[in-house]
Amino acid sequence: MRDAEDFVLSCPIPISEYPQVLLAHGGGGKLMHGLIEKMFLAAFRNPPLEVRHDGAVLQADGGRIALSTDSYVVRPLFFPGGDIGTLAVNGTVNDLAMCGARPLALGAAFILEEGLPMETLWRVVRSMQDAAAAAGVPIVTGDTKVVDRGKGDGLFVTTAGLGIVPPGRDIRPQRVRSGDVLLLNGDVGRHGMAVMAVREGLSFESEITSDCAPLVQPVMALLEGGVQVHCLRDLTRGGLAGAVIEIARAAGVHVELEERAIPVRPDVQGACEMLGLDPLYVANEGRFVAFVAPQDAQRALEILWGTALGAEARIIGRVEAARKGGLVTMTTTIGASRVVDMLSGEQLPRIC
Amino acid sequence: MRFIHEYRDARAARRLAAAIARTTTCPWTIMEVCGGQTHTIVKFGVDELLPPQITLVHGPGCPVCVTPLELIDKAVEIASIPGVIFCSFGDMLRVPGTHGDLLAARARGADVRVVYSPLDALAVARAHPRRQVVFFAVGFETTAPANALAVVQAQRQGVRNFSLLVAHVLVPPAMEAILASPGNRVQGFLAAGHVCTVMGYEEYRPLAARYGVPIVVTGFEPLDILQGVYMCVRQLEEGRAEVENQYVRSVRPQGNRAARELIAQVFCVVPRRWRGIGEIPKSGLGLQPAYADFDAERRFGLAGRGVEESTECRSGLVLQGVLKPPQCPAFGTRCTPEHPLGATMVSSEGACAAYYRYRRVPAQGAL
Amino acid sequence: MCLAVPGKIVSITPGEGLERSGRVSFGGVIKEVNLAFVPEAQVGDYVMVHVGFALSRVDEREAEQIFAYLAELEAQEPAGDAVSAELPPRYSGE
Numbered sequence: 001m002r003d004a005e006d007f008v009l010s011c012p013i014p015i016s017e018y019p020q021v022l023l024a025h026g027g028g029g030k031l032m033h034g035l036i037e038k039m040f041l042a043a044f045r046n047p048p049l050e051v052r053h054d055g056a057v058l059q060a061d062g063g064r065i066a067l068s069t070d071s072y073v074v075r076p077l078f079f080p081g082g083d084i085g086t087l088a089v090n091g092t093v094n095d096l097a098m099c100g101a102r103p104l105a106l107g108a109a110f111i112l113e114e115g116l117p118m119e120t121l122w123r124v125v126r127s128m129q130d131a132a133a134a135a136g137v138p139i140v141t142g143d144t145k146v147v148d149r150g151k152g153d154g155l156f157v158t159t160a161g162l163g164i165v166p167p168g169r170d171i172r173p174q175r176v177r178s179g180d181v182l183l184l185n186g187d188v189g190r191h192g193m194a195v196m197a198v199r200e201g202l203s204f205e206s207e208i209t210s211d212c213a214p215l216v217q218p219v220m221a222l223l224e225g226g227v228q229v230h231c232l233r234d235l236t237r238g239g240l241a242g243a244v245i246e247i248a249r250a251a252g253v254h255v256e257l258e259e260r261a262i263p264v265r266p267d268v269q270g271a272c273e274m275l276g277l278d279p280l281y282v283a284n285e286g287r288f289v290a291f292v293a294p295q296d297a298q299r300a301l302e303i304l305w306g307t308a309l310g311a312e313a314r315i316i317g318r319v320e321a322a323r324k325g326g327l328v329t330m331t332t333t334i335g336a337s338r339v340v341d342m343l344s345g346e347q348l349p350r351i352c
Numbered sequence: 353m354r355f356i357h358e359y360r361d362a363r364a365a366r367r368l369a370a371a372i373a374r375t376t377t378c379p380w381t382i383m384e385v386c387g388g389q390t391h392t393i394v395k396f397g398v399d400e401l402l403p404p405q406i407t408l409v410h411g412p413g414c415p416v417c418v419t420p421l422e423l424i425d426k427a428v429e430i431a432s433i434p435g436v437i438f439c440s441f442g443d444m445l446r447v448p449g450t451h452g453d454l455l456a457a458r459a460r461g462a463d464v465r466v467v468y469s470p471l472d473a474l475a476v477a478r479a480h481p482r483r484q485v486v487f488f489a490v491g492f493e494t495t496a497p498a499n500a501l502a503v504v505q506a507q508r509q510g511v512r513n514f515s516l517l518v519a520h521v522l523v524p525p526a527m528e529a530i531l532a533s534p535g536n537r538v539q540g541f542l543a544a545g546h547v548c549t550v551m552g553y554e555e556y557r558p559l560a561a562r563y564g565v566p567i568v569v570t571g572f573e574p575l576d577i578l579q580g581v582y583m584c585v586r587q588l589e590e591g592r593a594e595v596e597n598q599y600v601r602s603v604r605p606q607g608n609r610a611a612r613e614l615i616a617q618v619f620c621v622v623p624r625r626w627r628g629i630g631e632i633p634k635s636g637l638g639l640q641p642a643y644a645d646f647d648a649e650r651r652f653g654l655a656g657r658g659v660e661e662s663t664e665c666r667s668g669l670v671l672q673g674v675l676k677p678p679q680c681p682a683f684g685t686r687c688t689p690e691h692p693l694g695a696t697m698v699s700s701e702g703a704c705a706a707y708y709r710y711r712r713v714p715a716q717g718a719l
Numbered sequence: 720m721c722l723a724v725p726g727k728i729v730s731i732t733p734g735e736g737l738e739r740s741g742r743v744s745f746g747g748v749i750k751e752v753n754l755a756f757v758p759e760a761q762v763g764d765y766v767m768v769h770v771g772f773a774l775s776r777v778d779e780r781e782a783e784q785i786f787a788y789l790a791e792l793e794a795q796e797p798a799g800d801a802v803s804a805e806l807p808p809r810y811s812g813e
Contacts, residue, residue, distance in 0.1 A: 018452075020459040197748070200468060205747045270353055270746025274768070275468065276442075276722045278395075334365040334574045336397025348442025349468055350722060353746040355725035355765060355777055364789050371792045388721050441770070469771030471753065494721035497756055498772045501737055546721035549767060549775045572723075579785055601782035602723075602767050602775045611756045611774065 028238030028283075029343035033246075051172050052250045054095040054233065057165055064167075066101035068092055069160040075153055077120065080194045081209030084157055085127030087285060090214045091236065092161040093135045097219040098232040098288065100171040101163025103135065108159050109143040113152035124155060135214035137161070169223065173250035175230040180319040181297040182255065183290040185218055185304060186211065186312040187263040188240050192282035193271050200275070200349075204267055213286035218310040227300045228293035235288060238342070239281040243289060244317075245328050245342050252325040257317035257340065259332050276350035281343055291319065355601070359573030360396070368578035369401035372585055379405040380588050381537050382581060383530070385523060386544035387414030388572050396574045406581065409537075410703055412526050412626060413544055415490045415519070416443045417696075420625040422659040423519045424449035430486050430517060430652050431462040437480060439473035440488040442466045448692065450659060470502035470516075477506070477514035486648045489516040492523055494546040496637060497611035500618035503639070503646050515648040520637035521624055523547050524555050529632050531563040535674035540584040542570040542577065545599035550615075552607030556595045564593045571599035618643055625658075628667030628694030665694030670703050677707040684708060723769035725777050726752070728762050743768060 024031045041049060048056035055068030072088040089106065096103045108128065112121065132139050191210040197203075215234060222229055231251070233243045240262065248255045264272075264279045272279045286309060292300045297315060304310030317330075328340040384390060390410045393399050399408050412418050428449050431438035438454070445454045445464065458464040467473050470487050477485035489499040499516060506514045523544055530538060543556060548569045556567045566587035570580030580598045587594060597603055617640070624636025639647045649655040664682045669675040677683050677696070687693040688708060696704040726743040734740055736755065743752040743766065752766070757773045760766050766773035 018456055018459070020456065022455050022459045024446075024455060201751075203749045205744065205749060208748070266353060267747030270726075270744075271748040273353065273356065273724045274726075274745045274748065274750065332396045333360045333362060334396050334398065334401070335362040336400040338394065338397040338400075348445060348466055350441070350443040353725070354727070355782060359785070364786075367789055367792055367796075370796065374797075386721065471771055492721055494723070494769055494774070497774070498753075498770045501753065501755060501772070504737060544721065546723045546767070546769060546774065549723070575785060579788065600784055601778050604775070608756050608774060610758065614756075 026237075027343070027347075028236070028242050032237075033342070051174065052246070053099060053172050055099045055101070055161075055163075057099055057101070057172075064165040065104075066096050066099040066163040066165050067160070068095035068099070068163075069158065070095060071156060071158040073153060073156050074195065076195070076198050077124065077154055079198050079210060080207050081191075082212035082285070083124060083127050084155060085124040086131045086212050088157040088159045089128050089131035089135060089137070089139075090212055090285060091234075092159040093137055094215045094234045094285075094288070096161045096163035097214075097216045098171070098234055099163065099165060100169040100219075100223060100229070100232070101165045102220065103137045103161055103163045103216060105138055105140040106132065106159050106161045107141040107143075108139050108157060110145070111152055111156040111158075112144065112146045113154050114146055114149040116154050121155065124157070128157075131214070135216060171229055171232055173231050173247045176247060176251040176253055176291045176319060177230060177293070178253065178319055178321045179294050180230055180291045181294050181300075181315055182244070182257070182317040182319075183292060183297070183300055183304065184240070184262065184287065184314055184316045185215075185290075185310045186287055187265050187268070188235065188284055188287055189264055189268040189272065189279035189282035191285040192239070193268045195283075196275070197271065202271060206267070208265070208267055208271070211284055211286035213309055215286065215288050215309060218304055218307040219288070219290075221303050221307050221310075222290060222292075222300055225299070225303045227296045227303065229290055229300075230293070231291040233289055235284040237283050239279070239283060240287070240289070241278075241280040241328070241340050242342060245340065247289075247291070248328050249326040254320045254324060254326075255317055255328045256320050257328065257330040259330050261314050261316045263312060263314065277347050280340065281347050289316075294318070356573065359571075359575040361575065364575055365398075365401060365578055368575065368582055369403075372406065372578070372582050373403040375582065375585050375589055376403050376405050377589060379407065380539050380585060381407045381409055382540045382542065382584050383409040383411045383538040384542040384570070384577070384580075385411035385413040385527060386542075386547070386572075387417070388546070389542060389544070389570065389577055390414070392572055392574060392577060398574050398577050401578070402581065406585065408581075411530070411541075412629060413492070413523065415492055415495075415521060416447055418521060418526075418626040418629070419444070419447065419490055419519045420627050420659075421449055422625070422657065423517065424453070425451065425659055426649065426654050426657070427488055427517055428452065428454060428457045429654065430648060431457045431464050432460070433484075433652065435483050437463045437465060437476055437483050437485045438488070439465050439467045439476060439485060441468075441490065444488055444490055470499050471505070474502050474506055474511060474514055477511050478509070481513060483513060484651075485514050487514070487516050488519065490519045492521055492544065492547050493551045493615070494544075494549070496520055496615045496619060497550060497608070500614045503618050503643055504614070506646060507643070512645075515646045515651050516639065517648040518619075518638055519624075520619065521626065522621070522635050522637065524559065525632050525635035526626065526629075527556075528559060529629070529635075531559065531565065533668075533674070535669065537674060538565070540566045540588055541568070542580045542584065543567050543595075545569055545571040545576070545603060548597075548599070548603045548607060550607050550611050552605050552612075553595050553597060553603065554605060560593050560595050566593050567595045569595070569597045569599050569603050571602065628665050628696060630668065665697075667694035667696035667704065670696050677704040680704070721769060723767045723774060725765050726750075726768050728754075728760060728764050728766060731762055743773070 304313035473487035619637040622638040731741040765777035
């Protein structure tokens with residue numbers, strides 16, 4: 001390996017010790033992970049939290065439940081293919097599914113800004129109603145707060161979800177094994193680009209819509225089809241790269257990706273090229289990676305191909321016998337290899 | 353995408369790499385000047401395909417990294433003035449000044465906005481006529497026409513609340529500074545294709561002749577860079593030192609006349625400090641007197657103020673390939689990616705940052 | 720530095736001199752781009768776009784030269800030393 005292995009593609013590296021919170025601390029990159037490790041994990045330390053998964057699996061009387069919570073802040077509130085309401089339902093439902101849990105119920109808390117039009121709120125509530133019905137999960141409890149004008153982006157939503165984990169199911173980063181194969185259920189970068197297009201004033205020959213969707217069905221199809229699934233992770237902030245790096249680190253394994261196997265739509269690629277962004281790091285809301293035992297890989301693919309959200313599923317990489325644990329490398333389109341590193345913070349459009 | 357994907361073909365890349373290997377008989381050090389090319393090399397792993405005798409040195413061609421400390425400090429200061437809207441390309445927000453970066457200024461309440469184009473900043477100024485809107489005009493010759501046009505439009509449209517904090521730098525003087533230094537090891541250059549798209553490549557001929565180095569104007573896709581290296585190696589092996597153009601689909605010998613005329617109308621050549629290298633004469637652009645009203649440094653009373661950079665930083669020598677990063681006394685102790693003293697540690701594409709990561713695998717959760 | 724991306728002009732907006740602009744498609748994503756510096760560019764042409772400005776018209780004939788070059792290289796390759804088509808293993812599912 002030449003020095004190339006040790007470059008990162010984020011320019012330049014930020015100073016890490018900020019006295020105040022930056023937007024970048026919520027960007028799904030190094031700053032956010034540093035904040036979580038140094039602040040939250042250090043303070044709240046406990047075994048379920050140490051798993052570093054999207055939700056926690058807890059022992060309850062005679063069974064196991066999964067618990068997950070997530071806040072949703074998005075500008076604009078409405079974007080092609082979804083809105084803050086669909087995100088708030090699907091995001092938490094998906095986090096439960098990634099624990100192998102069948103979602104049972106959601107709670108929803110609303111922080112409303114004084115002056116928010118009732119019509120806007122009603123649109124979001126109806127979206128949540130539709131998304132919850134589509135995912136087959138009721139919203140059973142909630143909370144409402146109103147803040148002064150100028151203190152919120154119109155509307156913030158926080159959802160929490162409970163799910164049941166069937167006996168014998170154990171899905172978490174620590175179960176990943178050498179030789180495991182990575183499956184991805186479709187093309188990447190759509191959600192982030194759909195939102196950014198609205199912000200950047202881009203238009204499309206055919207509109208890019210968010211991939212926002214509940215992933216319960218394809219995940220349950222895999223699990224109930226008897227596939228040995230070791231870990232699941234939905235690709236949200238930080239994109240495909242962020243998710244795979246998180247798992248590689250939590251599991252202490254080396255993951256090798258194949259760039260040419262990762263599908264990106266031409267218009268998403270075009271928008272990324274133009275803004276100097278890497279689709280690997282762009283947000284998704286209806287995509288997940290599954291780490292499955294190699295002997296089950298082909299069957300897992302065939303199962304996914306039979307589901308609406310897995311029709312484009314592919315194998316995109318595998319877990320190599322560790323060279324360096326916690327490392328993700330990728331065979332590039334020209335057949336060379338490079339490290340895939342976590343970005344510092346949010347991906348910013350660049351001119352360099 | 354046409355004109356992108358066909359230049360990322362694995363077989364063609366191997367074919368070029370094999371040709372380079374067949375042609376190379378001894379070690380050569382070639383510098384790609386442009387940070388955009390460095391980005392491609394790193395992102396696609398282009399250098400992995402090269403024979404071990406070829407060393408690519410990453411040049412000072414990242415305007416983000418070479419913007420001097422004093423201008424970053426002025427940007428943070430202007431952005432922090434109540435009522436100012438400070439617009440910048442995204443990549444400038446993380447560059448550390450003496451007292452933090454623009455991201456930190458934004459966290460303290462400054463109105464800092466990322467724009468895609470200087471015309472977007474001008475539109476912000478039109479939309480907020482009662483607020484001062486400042487655009488951080490960084491970049492090489494490539495970006496200068498866009499910024500010049502924004503100034504001309506602002507003047508024509510009578511937009512008085514718009515100004516530029518100008519940090520423009522020019523490539524040929526920096527190349528000459530590298531070549532003229534006593535310890536220079538660079539034997540051939542890949543010149544920056546998009547700079548030459550604007551400026552042409554006639555001004556490189558005297559450099560090639562005077563210093564006896566081949567200069568190949570090169571594009572930005574993996575095959576472009578491999579072909580540029582191949583053309584450069586052929587010249588070196590044959591003992592030639594000419595200016596050649598690999599990037600013919602975009603670069604004409606005279607560049608873009610309309611763009612050059614507008615640059616000359618709005619900007620004049622000034623001395624400029626480069627972060628980690630120091631002052632290089634005639635290496636920057638400043639606003640012409642006719643457009644001095646649009647100079648943010650004058651408008652906010654910051655002209656002529658300088659900041660002493662760390663004298664410890666040896667990045668100038670590193671950029672010339674004279675010094676390996678670990679040989680710098682500050683390396684890894686007083687100078688790290690988190691607290692950089694100079695350009696090569698500021699940018700993650702810089703040689704020092706690369707070495708730092710190479711010697712020290714980042715610990716889990718380390719920032 | 721200097722990210723510039725090729726895109727295809729799909730329409731030209733009426734406007735003269737410095738105001739000349741058009742809609743440019745990058746793989747299907749369309750952005751309004753200033754065309755002041757490429758007065759010769761017409762609908763259907765490809766232009767290199769940097770920070771919202773077209774800086775040159777892509778010369779489609781010259782763009783082919785690299786492939787002619789590659790064909791020459793192939794002819795020069797010593798027999799038995801041809802570049803193999805062997806690439807990293809493609810995963811299934813394609």
